[in-house]
Amino acid sequence: MAASLVISAPASGVGKTTLTLALARAWRNRGLNVQCFKSGPDYIDPAFHAAATGRASVNVDSWAMDRSAVAHLVSRGGNADVVLAEGSMGLFDGVAARGVSGTGATADIAEMLGWPVVLVIDPSGQAQTAAAIAAGLRDYRAGVRLGGVVLNRVASPRHEDLVRRALNEAGIKVFGALPRHAEISLPKRHLGLVQAEEQAEIGKLIDEAARFVAEHVDLDAVLHSAGKWSPQAVANGLNVRPPGQRIALARDAAFSFVYPHMLEAWRAAGAEIVPFSPLADEVPDASADVCWLPGGYPELHAGKIAGNARFRSGLRAFAETRPVHGECGGYMVLGAGLTDADGIRHEMTGLLGLETSFAKRRMHLGYRLAELAAPMPGHKPGARLRGHEFHYSTILAQPDTPLAIVHDATGAVIAETGSRRGHATGTFFHLIAEDR
Template identity: 60%
Template sequence: MTDWPPGLLISAPASGTGKTTVMLGLLRALAEDGLEVQPFKSGPDYIDPAFHRAASGRASFNLDTWAMDGALLDAVAARADGADLCIGEGSMGLYDGVATEGLSGFGSSAETAARMGWPVVLVLDVGGQAQSAAATALGFASYRPDLPFAGVILNRVASPRHERLTRLGMERAGLPVLGVLPRRGDLTLPERHLGLIQAVEHPDLETAIAGYASFLRAHVDLGAIRDAAGGGAAHGARDLPPPPARRIALAQDAAFSFTYPHILDAWRAAGAEILPFSPLADEAPAPDADLVWLPGGYPELHAGTIAAAQRFLIGLRRHAETRPVHGECGGYMALGEALIDKEGTRHAMAGLLGLVTSYEKRKFHLGYRRAVLEVPMPGLGAGAALRGHEFHYSTILEQPDAPLARVANADGEPVPETGSRRGTVTGTFFHLISTEGAWRAS
């Protein structure tokens, strides 16, 4: 049995209210105060955890009630071992989820908070309103009576008078005000079409996070935040999923940067050796690796460099002659025949699959995916049902290879992004989060 540390969930009525900057500032400020703070991200977002790690010094993990069953949620939550406090960041609005229930729920941040016993801190953008903000907060606090509610942080407050009037509304509603953040235009993180830029691309991330921490320290009651934490019940130990191979060559650079953190943690915990290499630096995968894994990322921003990386491409093709290669999203695109960038330039990729994708003709793909494998892929047998998430703007021009899986969205509707297989090579547009039931070996 393991005692989880108490925690809080930082959420909001909607996206774009400032919860990520609040989250990063809190993580750093509490760490500066000597606390071991374990960050989590509710939902499938794959960019925020790297920012969390930079702010807290601890790896951040996703908790997802649509894609994870109770056993896996417990296993991921156990990554907080040794921490003093957990802080989770919500996604979208507090109660936003998908239409169809998944393994443990609909994927909402409220479900994550309820399961973990974490009181909710609601970051409320009060621009353009005063006492009326309390009605919004009260609605969120009372919408689900079983959900613990810690209080609110008022964001983008225009003046002392604005603060006084907004506080009056909160007092009338009986809602604690844990902080008041004055309006500032420089408290935003750089973005691109998939949301925030990657943490590794931020021009001065450390300075930005230190600034958020100073701002939060000046305007938020950190003692009240700590005191509001809850949960921390004892739960049985759980196992994370096994690795798909013993020696895994993992592409890691600005073009190939994302695999869900609990997946990599599981591989390492089970004794797998992760052998990082950089395609952008024209590094070949380790010649003695059992498996090459190309994660998602932004290959479309580096397509010319990838096409010219002959040591990487030759090494990858040589590996694929006898041993498995798998790509997710951006990694899948790089395994294909070609990638067309937003200017319309065609770049030759590895050619291990026939996939041709284009960013000149953008098409938005977003959502959970359930896939039933037609054939084995590394670490998983035919017939295994997988849960994952897809988020990209590429358009498929050609997908000639045999499908890897039957893939559907969260409502069970088939999608054309079935993934591909050719010989030892497989690829998917979705990022793997979990399997249904026990992980089945191939």
């Protein structure tokens, strides 16, 4: 049986990722096998988890996935000594309307799996009030069990003593207190953390975080508070079908994001994935029966993409006879043009008429439920697809036939319908799962 924990907090930005990576690496350094998961749709943290543990991490999401899908995904932790699920936002933060098995809140996953929660509390600008916050989180939902807290960014020994005393009086365990230590912060970008594969020094950063946390946190006490978990047999797993038998997948710094569980499900269904690099001016494999362009940061490489004539003409030739699908950044590259943050327009592949701009920034963020009006690779008309959208581009034109009727998590219809033209389709949301 594995020791199981959820790492959460009252809010975003208090150190959940840093603590998760540090604990994972510190226990790995002790010879333990550690398996991480990410609660919610954030697509960047799992790559950091993999860097810390040496094991692939996947997302588990109560809004987009049913209980059997979550159980299927976490079963990979069955041969681990420790399983850690890193939360998103605050412990109980989710959307207003319930999805497949919850609202997307970290608390849903903690209750569903029965894993105790370790809270990261940042008491900056307060003292005893931190204990009131922790106690409120402990008591808010009966099915969620608090194991204890780790204090982060503590200002001084006196500050730590005040907070510890209040937490002890509230009956809440304190596993440790981290003084301010800016050197272990991870770089940020407009969509969150810079991705792990972009950081040559990521191993050193995680090692330093592990060393720092091991000095200030009682790792044995944290493990002692963990639940004892073993995977349960499930009748069915993910409802994910591959878009083709042989999939040409764009994969480089501009096309770096696709949910790991999607690729695993494609392979498990017998599909073969053949990566290629648009930034290296490569074209989809001629023997592939479908091409998939995932999201990433094409706006940072728009000039190079526009200048890679072999890639652009090769993709257009591929799309004359076979399906091509793009998600978010990939969708933008399938469009006619992309205007970068400096206001410079770059010609894209022109398979769709989409025009987007980063010079006019507008955040698009949230869960999406799409009802397909037409087929897209791997999915039939009428399919209900659940995904997540997060980008800062503005739509200047979306002239093609809509691919789907798309709703946000409240049920409101949104303008980002996706597009279809010929064999090309695209969506702004990243696919997580199809409703059963």
